[in-house]
Amino acid sequence: MSTRLAKQGRLIDRSKQIDFTFNVKRMTGFAGDSLASALLANDQMMMGRSFKYHRPRGVVASGAEEPNALMQLGTGDRYEPNQRATTTELFSGLTAASQNHWPSLEFDVLAINNKLTRFLTAGFYYKMFIHPRPFWKHVYEPIIRKSAGLGAAPDAELKDADTYEHFYFFADVLVVGGGVAGLQAAKAAAASGAKVLVLEQNAHWGGRAPVDGGTIDGDTPEAWVQNTLAELRGMDNVTLRDRCMGAGVYDHGYALGYERLTDHAPGQGGPRHRLWRIRAKQIVTATGAIERPLSFAGNDVPGVMLAAAMRDYVVNWGVTPGQKVVVATNNDDAYRTALALHDAGVEVVRVVDARDTGGGPLMEMVREKGIRVELGRAIARVKDGPRVTRVAICAQNGEGGAQEEIEADAVAMSGGWSPVVHLWSHCGGKLIWDKDHAFFRPDAPRPPLGDTGEGFVIAAGAANGPLGLGAVLQDAAAAGTRAAEAAGFAPQTVAASAGVAEDESPMQPVWLMPAKADITLRMKTWLDYQNDVKVSDVQQAAREGFESVEHTKRYTTLGMATDQGKLSNINGLAILADSLGAEIPQVGTTTFRPPYHPISMGAIGGEARGEIFQPVRKTPIYDWNDANGADWEPVGQWRRPFAYLRSGESRHEAVSREVKNTRENLGVLDASTLGKIIVKGPDAGRFLDMMYTNMMSTLKVGKCRYGLMCSENGFLMDDGVVARIDDDTWLCHTTTGGAERIHGHMEEWLQCEWWDWKVYVANVTEQYAQIAGVGPNARKVLEKLNTQAGGGMDLSKEALPFMDWRAGQIGGFDARAFRISFSGELSYEIAVAASEGQAFWDALMAAGQEFGVMPYGTETLHILRAEKGFIMIGDETDGTVIPQDLGLNWALSKKKDDYLGKRAHLRSHMADPDRWQLVGLETTDGSVLPDGAYALGNGINANGQKNMIGRVTSTYYSATLERGIAMGLVKHGPKRMGEVLEFPGTDGKVYTARIIDAVVYDKEGEKQNV
Amino acid sequence: MLILECPYCGVKAEETELSAGGEAHLTRFGPGSDDDQFHDYLFMRENPKGVHFERWRHANGCGKWFHAARCTTSLEVFGTYAAQTTEPPQEIKDKITAKRPGWSWREFSDASE
């Protein structure tokens, strides 16, 4: 059984008992426990079931590399699936549940899959579910979706109770990893004065060293770690962060740190995770190494564990996974586990060393304890079951015959170590195969390159290859010094601390145990625990022609689970290489991609959620609009009232009321969102003549002109009214969404093409609240405001005629009044300072009472302009429409040699007489055409589809005319007046509409020019 | 995520402060140009593996356009310079030559060849 030991446990505080639940069962642990160590202390060896075969699985590792012990943590709005028990710190009230089982962990219906392993081999899904085709959607997919996947998804209706944030940080040297290598490297780098940031993913510093033993500078590693931490904390140029994982390394020294602030103490307030967005001149990856499993049959039975992980459980948390342990190894390090277990009073029944010659001093120490060590031997198989019970031993160099069975309840295995090269590799650092240690390690001459073309990542310590304590510290000190120097600091050579540990004999690569294991064994020999990939699967993939490692990965799913193959990659590569008769370096590795370990979506999103998910732009009248029935419509990031709903009113009723009232009395529009750009300078007129298709340089001061803007390839991009302010100043109005875009467009041409032209532009969109008073009573209400204020600008037709503008005072407000109309009515657009916008609006509404004033929204704006046949950018245009399509040839100056789009309009397709052109459309029955509906032509096209000859671009119910009105683009449209077209709707109905003139209201323009 | 130094501000701006503007040093063809010239001006772009010249705007910053010479494979930045020029400054060309002898890009190339 797994149980808490009487002694050991450097990370736990036995005086602080902590209650938690696992699968509704109440359990207790100690402060400092991980969820995994606490479960082991409660004899909960089985922690989940596997993904595909639903085999019982126990914890294998003690850190982020854990593939099996995935948990569903928390409940309700703090529920989260797929969390590793090994990286979850225990806290009071923690609730955990295991995954992938039904109905219970102990009894699982789908464990039948385990009996079907012969059929569920690599590629099974691809082969099985392809026929018959219709079955996929209706039969296979629903079943697979139900049985596959890891933990259950959180309730979509609940909002995450926690908050998250980002934090930008700049360092000269970023050190990832707070083990002895990371601390040594940080110390060396910091000595030069460089600003150093050190990230440690765990809550404790020092990495493996305090567990593995030896001495540093004559003291225990633990003491050295504490002293070094104290020293680093005392330095102003060093920042240390624990519970903060270096998640990824990206271009030009960008790196992400994933800080878990309250995972160990939920609900205490403040952000749960913080994503550090780090820019470092140099990055030292001191990420250590991860032990590899051994590939023998039954290596996934709960109780089989990585040797170093078992040592961690004993030393760090005072927990033993078993009482009778078999140690299997191909290297010396696993002997440390045998010693640790023995020291803790746990019986080590056998050490099985695959090497014929065995190990060095560590092996001798084990033998001196009276532990039986067998050389050249292997584990043939571990008996299947929910727990290790019996282990069969055989010769390593055989097929698995002549087995000796021994009783044991746990197995510690070590297949050697692999440097954690992920962060080195994320941004292109290359690897080299180290034959002596049978691992890939960073190839220092080929690092990831930064913006200067020089390397910006240096691997240090075990992550760089050296595994012995002394070599690790020396490598790390050199790395730290080199990083500081590369970051531009005069290097201060810091003597590496002297690490002393037992000498180790060479390891011997063992990719399969026993070496010639037969197929029955190989089919029970797991490579990838989380995705249930076995040795036989990879061999089968190779046989079926999947020779590329990337293909094998995808075919077998090796390394594709949430652990991204941290344990399985090298073992899988070795099996593949062997199957292909190739060397491992020739087969190569799959690509390492960030993040190193899954990070929360919350951390990625940061603060952007709820009210601040994205910026909402508000006009000065926003609050009033909101309080007065605004039915908000997003227009880019702006919010504009679609209509103002009165109590009990439908949208349609509100819009009809607003349309009628504006035509008959007085409508008021918050038009503040319209872009306003000042263009000034001696060359401003010349510049605007290039920007607009019309002639703007000849516009008289005090006058307004409607203008079109085309892109260089001729397409309409914006429109608006331009007013000439003075001799060398123009004010350009843009569409609501267009202000920043058009401002940028102007700047681009001024900076990049005509940089010798003397023109300055300024975007003053938000300086003004712009309010349109529209309708027959528009002049009356403004004149009343002036009367109330005791004077103001002359608003008469004579003083301020249509398409003129004036500056002055209206109702006591400094204002500009533009006599422009997008509705066909008498209309004044009044611009006042944004800070006074609400006050002016209030004054207008009050004064307008007697004239029947009502605010109107964007839908009414649209209807009013459509009745007049005015186009709207984004409705009549879609990036493929040119002014000629819209009958706007009058706005294309013939006098100008050049303007943006002019040359493009000469291209053959632009001049094509078959282009669809703007017309009005009138349904034969008065109904409203569906938006975007296409007009049916004759015949079919090359794809067998019906030919289309036009489409609806704008369509509304006109309250003025009491019927549907529409505009559309139709092939040869203007020549087909009176023709009736068919428009099939998506509702199955076919609408018929007659081609008419687009202007259906006040064709002569008498109403606006009064 | 790239960093480019804005030649106007002197700020080492990260990519989120910038907006990319495509190929640099295009020659505008307007009315009077033939169809091929205009077509090439509008649509034909370099897609090199190696040395490249691009336009960037310090959009979340001073708002100015500038040029960047960089390597599309290693992402090494050879230099940034003001947009008000029709060709890369000699200093930039020299920098590229030092790192990528024999380089060429459109009509520009290693002058030492």
Place this chain on the structure above:
Amino acid sequence: MRWSMTKKGKSRMSNPVTAINGAQFAGMATVKDAGLQGMITLRGDLGSKPLMAAVKAATGADVPDRGRISRVADGAVAWMSPDELMLLVPYEVAQIKTAELAQALKGEHALAANVSDARAFFSVSGHGAREVLAKIAPVDFSCENFAAGDFRRSRTAQVAAAFWLEEDDSFRLVWFRSVGAYMFGLLSAAAHPKSQVGVY
């Protein structure tokens, strides 16, 4: 958490109001509506004598170096780009000063525009101010790198911003007026009292 709303701004005929009308939040730093502030965009040749003289006359401050803001008692001048300055003057005189600048620069190629009402203007003060900003802007806010008088335009979360540091270690931040409410929400979230990072 503390929220308060107060009316700001001197009483004029129409009582101008800021985008967030005096809102305040106190957490690990204090986020405040900095009130109505006169701001003038001035574009021109920053090295020309008439421009330098006009700037000095309007604000009392000199044209600053690149990346800096130069300040005097009642005014300031910030470096926005190689051909653009932002002049800070009392709100009440912004319109007049803009006209004076235009007059003083008549004949020069320059553009002066009153943008006082186009802005949302905040202060972030207190010990946590640097960290609050470092949560939303990709800028090095360490003391070595960002000192009093430093001025920077960048991105804060999803919108463009300009900000500088005052002598009293408080920041001033300028945005477009329309995003004032968004920025107040953003800064308040970043200034959550239990979100100190502990590095500055």
